[in-house]
Amino acid sequence: MQTPDAGLSLETITVGAGYDPASAGGAAKPPAYLTSTFVYPSAAAAKDLHAAFFDGAATTAKGWIYGRLGHPNLDIVEARLAALDGAEDTACFASGMAAVSAALLALLGPGDTVLMSRPIYGGTDALIGGELPRFGIRGFGFADGCDADAIRRAADEAQAAGPIGLIWIETPANPTAAVVDIALVARIADEIGVATGRRPLVAVDNTFLGPFVQRPLAHGADLVMTSLTKYAGGHSDLLAGGLSGSAALIARLKAFRTLVGSTLDAHSAWLLTRSLETMHLRTERAAANAAAIAGFLADHPKVASVTWLGFLGQGTPARAAFERQASGAGSTFSFRIRGGEAEAFRLLDALQVLKMAVSLGGTETLICHPASTTHYAVPRARREAAGIDDATLRVSVGIEAAADLIADLSRALEAV
Numbered sequence: 001m002q003t004p005d006a007g008l009s010l011e012t013i014t015v016g017a018g019y020d021p022a023s024a025g026g027a028a029k030p031p032a033y034l035t036s037t038f039v040y041p042s043a044a045a046a047k048d049l050h051a052a053f054f055d056g057a058a059t060t061a062k063g064w065i066y067g068r069l070g071h072p073n074l075d076i077v078e079a080r081l082a083a084l085d086g087a088e089d090t091a092c093f094a095s096g097m098a099a100v101s102a103a104l105l106a107l108l109g110p111g112d113t114v115l116m117s118r119p120i121y122g123g124t125d126a127l128i129g130g131e132l133p134r135f136g137i138r139g140f141g142f143a144d145g146c147d148a149d150a151i152r153r154a155a156d157e158a159q160a161a162g163p164i165g166l167i168w169i170e171t172p173a174n175p176t177a178a179v180v181d182i183a184l185v186a187r188i189a190d191e192i193g194v195a196t197g198r199r200p201l202v203a204v205d206n207t208f209l210g211p212f213v214q215r216p217l218a219h220g221a222d223l224v225m226t227s228l229t230k231y232a233g234g235h236s237d238l239l240a241g242g243l244s245g246s247a248a249l250i251a252r253l254k255a256f257r258t259l260v261g262s263t264l265d266a267h268s269a270w271l272l273t274r275s276l277e278t279m280h281l282r283t284e285r286a287a288a289n290a291a292a293i294a295g296f297l298a299d300h301p302k303v304a305s306v307t308w309l310g311f312l313g314q315g316t317p318a319r320a321a322f323e324r325q326a327s328g329a330g331s332t333f334s335f336r337i338r339g340g341e342a343e344a345f346r347l348l349d350a351l352q353v354l355k356m357a358v359s360l361g362g363t364e365t366l367i368c369h370p371a372s373t374t375h376y377a378v379p380r381a382r383r384e385a386a387g388i389d390d391a392t393l394r395v396s397v398g399i400e401a402a403a404d405l406i407a408d409l410s411r412a413l414e415a416v
C-alpha cells in the first residue's frame with residue numbers, strides 16, 4: 001500500500017493511496033462496501049472496537065461499527081485526500097457545506113468572531129451571516145486579501161466584538177478570481193496570537209484549484225476545505241466535502257460529524273476515490289482549454305473583460321501571491337459581455353455545446369449568469385461591489401475539445 005511518506009509524486013499517490021488489495025481478497029480496485037452496519041467477530045472484540053473508537057489509543061483494535069461513525073470506503077478516500085493535501089488526516093462529509101458547517105460549528109463557541117475574505121461562497125456567507133449569529137458568533141469581512149493593513153483593520157474590528165476563533169478565506173474567489181495571500185493571512189493569525197494569547201485557526205476553501213494546483217497547508221493554513229463535488233468528483237455525479245489538517249483537529253471534526261450525521265456515504269466515497277485517480281489529468285486538460293477560451297474571449301469585440309487568473313497584472317500583489325501559492329490558473333473564470341442582462345441571456349440561449357447550469361469542475365463545460373442564479377439572493381449593491389453585474393457570465397471549462405467550445409461561443413456571440 002502506498003503511504004504519503006513513501007516519497008512518491010502526487011500523481012502516483014492518487015492512484016493507490018489508502019487501499020491495500022490484500023484487505024479485499026486481492027481486488028485490484030477497492031470494492032464499494034454498501035452496508036450500514038458491521039458484524040462483530042466476538043463480544044470482546046466489540047468492546048475493543050468501541051474502546052478504540054471512543055478512547056482513541058486505548059486499544060489497537062481495527063474495524064468498523066456503524067456507517068455513520070466510519071466505513072472502509074471512507075477510510076480509503078480520506079487517506080488518499082490527506083496525502084494529496086499534505087495533511088496528517090482528512091474528514092469527508094456529505095457535501096462541501098456539511099464540511100464548512102462542521103468546521104464553523106465544531107471549532108467556534110458563543111462570543112467568538114470569524115474573520116473572512118470577501119467575496120466568499122454564497123452558502124458560507126449565508127451560514128456565517130444568517131445562522132451563526134443565533135449562536136452568538138459574528139463574521140467580519142475584508143475585501144483585499146493581499147493588503148496587510150486592510151486585513152489587520154478588519155481583524156481589529158472583529159477582535160473588538162469578540163475573540164477571533166477562525167479566519168476563513170477563499171482563494172481564488174468565486175467568480176471574481178480575487179486572490180487572498182495565504183501566507184500573509186497566516187502571519188496575521190500569528191500576530192493576533194501574540195497580541196491576544198489566542199491564535200485563530202486559518203481555514204482555506206480550496207475548491208477552485210484543488211490539491212494538484214494549490215496546497216494551502218504548505219503556506220501556513222491549519223485547515224483546507226474542498227467541495228469535492230467540483231473538481232475532485234469531477235463528473236457532476238456526486239456531492240462531497242473534505243477538511244484536511246492536523247490529526248488532532250480532524251479527530252475533533254470527525255467526532256462532531258458522527259453526532260450531526262454528515263458522514264460521506266460509501267457509494268459517493270467509492271466514486272470519489274475513483275475520480276481522484278484522474279483528477280490531475282482532468283484539471284490539466286481543463287486548465288489548457290480554459291487558457292484557450294480566455295484568450296479567445298479577451299480578443300472578442302463583444303466581450304468587455306475577462307477575469308481569468310492568467311491575466312492578473314504583472315507586478316501586482318495579487319500576481320505575486322498567486323505565483324507563490326498556486327501552480328496554475330484553474331478553469332473556472334468569469335467574463336463580462338458588452339451590454340447587460342439581455343445580451344448575456346441572448347448569448348446563453350444561443351449556446352449548443354456549453355451547458356447552462358450552476359456548479360463547476362465537471363468534465364463538461366458549464367456556463368451561468370451569476371446575478372440571476374448563483375448570486376440571485378445577494379443584494380445588488382453587495383453583488384456589484386464583489387464584481388458581479390448583469391453582464392457577468394461564469395464559465396467552468398471542461399475537458400472537451402477546445403476548438404468545439406470556442407466555435408460554440410463564437411457562433412453564440414454572433415447571435416448577441
Ligand SMILES: *Cc1c(COP(=O)(O)O)cnc(C)c1O
Pocket residue numbers: 095096097098121123170174205207208227228229230239240241
Ligand atoms: C460548491 C462550493 C461549496 C459548497 O460545496 P457543496 O458540495 O455544494 O456543498 C463551497 N465553496 C465553494 C467555493 C464552492 O464552489
